[in-house]
Amino acid sequence: MTDPKHSQQGPLQLVQTFTIKGDDFAAAGSVSLAVKRLLKEVGFPPDALRRVAITAFEAEMNVVMYGGGGEVELLLAPGTARLVVRDHGPGIPDLDLAMQEGWSTATAAMREMGFGAGMGLPNIRRNATRFNIDTAPGQGTTLTADIDI
Amino acid sequence: MGLTLHQIVEFLEAEVLAYPEGLDRVVTHAQGSDLMSDVLAFSHPNCLLITGLANHQVIRTAEVAGLLGVVVVRSKRPAEAVIILAQECEVPLLSTRLGMFDACGTLFSRGIRGMSDLARPRPR
Numbered sequence: 001m002t003d004p005k006h007s008q009q010g011p012l013q014l015v016q017t018f019t020i021k022g023d024d025f026a027a028a029g030s031v032s033l034a035v036k037r038l039l040k041e042v043g044f045p046p047d048a049l050r051r052v053a054i055t056a057f058e059a060e061m062n063v064v065m066y067g068g069g070g071e072v073e074l075l076l077a078p079g080t081a082r083l084v085v086r087d088h089g090p091g092i093p094d095l096d097l098a099m100q101e102g103w104s105t106a107t108a109a110m111r112e113m114g115f116g117a118g119m120g121l122p123n124i125r126r127n128a129t130r131f132n133i134d135t136a137p138g139q140g141t142t143l144t145a146d147i148d149i
Numbered sequence: 150m151g152l153t154l155h156q157i158v159e160f161l162e163a164e165v166l167a168y169p170e171g172l173d174r175v176v177t178h179a180q181g182s183d184l185m186s187d188v189l190a191f192s193h194p195n196c197l198l199i200t201g202l203a204n205h206q207v208i209r210t211a212e213v214a215g216l217l218g219v220v221v222v223r224s225k226r227p228a229e230a231v232i233i234l235a236q237e238c239e240v241p242l243l244s245t246r247l248g249m250f251d252a253c254g255t256l257f258s259r260g261i262r263g264m265s266d267l268a269r270p271r272p273r
Contacts, residue, residue, distance in 0.1 A: 026230070029209030033238070036213065046194075046215075053213040054189050061206075114202045114210070119186035126190065 007146050008130070009079035020060055020087075022069030025113055032056035035074055039081060048149045051127040052081050055145050058120045059085040065110050066090070067141065080129070085143040092135045099125065151177035152259060154218055154241050157197070160255055161220065166227065167235035167242035174217045174241065179261050181253045185210040191264050192216065199252050203227035205234055212238040222249045 005012060016038065018031040036053040044052070056072065063070040067087025075082040092098050099121050106116020124131060128145035135141040154172040158165060165172065179197040182188050185206055188198060194215035200207055203225040211219050218241035221227060226244065227235075235242040245252055257263075 026205050029206055029213070033209060033212060050194060050213075050215055057209065057213045058186065058189065113204055113206050114183055114185035114200075115206065117184045117186045119184070119190050123186060123190050 004144070007077045007080040007082060008148065010077040012075040012077045012080075012082055015074045015076050018072045018074070020063045020067075020070050020072060022064060022067060022087075022089075024064060025109075028061055028064040028113075029057055031072055032060050035072065035083070038074065042076075044081065045149055048081070048147055052083065052147045055124050055127045055131075055147060056083055056085075058123045059083065059143050059145070061115050062120055062141075062143075063087040063089075065106065065115065070140075080146055080148045083143070083145045083147075085145075086140065087142075088140045091137045091139050091141055092133070093137050095133060095135060150260065151175045152256070152261060154197075154243070156259075157220070157256065158243060160259060161243065161245040161247055161252055163220065163243040163245040165241070166221075166244055167232045168218075168239055169241070171218065171239060171241040176217055176256075176261060178264060178267065179253070179256055180264050181249055188216075189214055193264065193267055196264065197256075197261070199249065199256075201225065201249060203231060205231055207231075208235045208238055208240055208242070211235075211240045216240070218243065220245055220252060222247055222252050 035056045067089035070087030073084040101122045102118040104118035110116035129148040131145040176197045180192050181199040183201050192214050198216050199220045203221045220243045224246045
């Protein structure tokens with residue numbers, strides 16, 4: 001993703017920005033459902049819709065659990081959807097480690113919710129066509145994920 | 150092939166907590182898990198989730214992954230807000246007194262299969 005204004009498919013237009021509340025476990029996931037419903041309404045095809053929804057859900061859970069809140073931008077171009085998920089958390093010290101399946105820093109409370117098994121970022125990699133993570137200790141994390149139809 | 154959710158309610162002696170409108174759905178595959186990220190990673194659309202969790206994230210996982218329904222084991226009773234969410238998301242939500250192993254075994258013995266034989270989406 002060298003040109004941030006363009007996907008492989010064309011110029012991206014911002015559709016909506018959603019706010020994610022940090023540490024609000026009951027609401028966690030509601031932004032992803034809103035994204036899914038919005039894309040369904042505009043006729044996004046089911047398989048790609050599922051990949052967007054899973055990517056958004058995992059990213060949203062990370063923002064709730066680790067990021068202390070943040071926001072999601074949904075952008076669209078013909079043939080592709082982009083999610084930009086930004087948090088104001090502590091950043092990821094070792095991204096290679098965080099990308100490994102099963103590696104996790106989750107607390108017991110997070111695990112009791114059914115998350116924190118170390119599958120979040122690997123799931124995003126599996127479902128996104130292209131993705132990029134911009135992070136540094138103390139500077140928060142920004143995930144950009146494109147899902148092509 | 151497969152069982153309707155109506156039949157599954159009967160075999161699991163389950164109570165229908167939400168979205169009875171969806172009980173005509175036909176189930177051929179199921180997954181038993183308390184790890185929602187594993188469900189997101191390994192499930193296919195059109196499978197049934199059997200779980201010991203009864204929180205909001207289970208319902209959101211079911212909708213995000215396009216699952217046919219959720220069975221909560223060991224008689225756990227989800228909070229009212231979770232039941233309302235399931236109804237809104239059109240996710241049939243069942244509760245059975247059976248434990249995870251017994252619920253899975255009951256459905257397997259009647260022809261429901263797991264996800265193991267289905268291709269897992271490959272990591273890129």
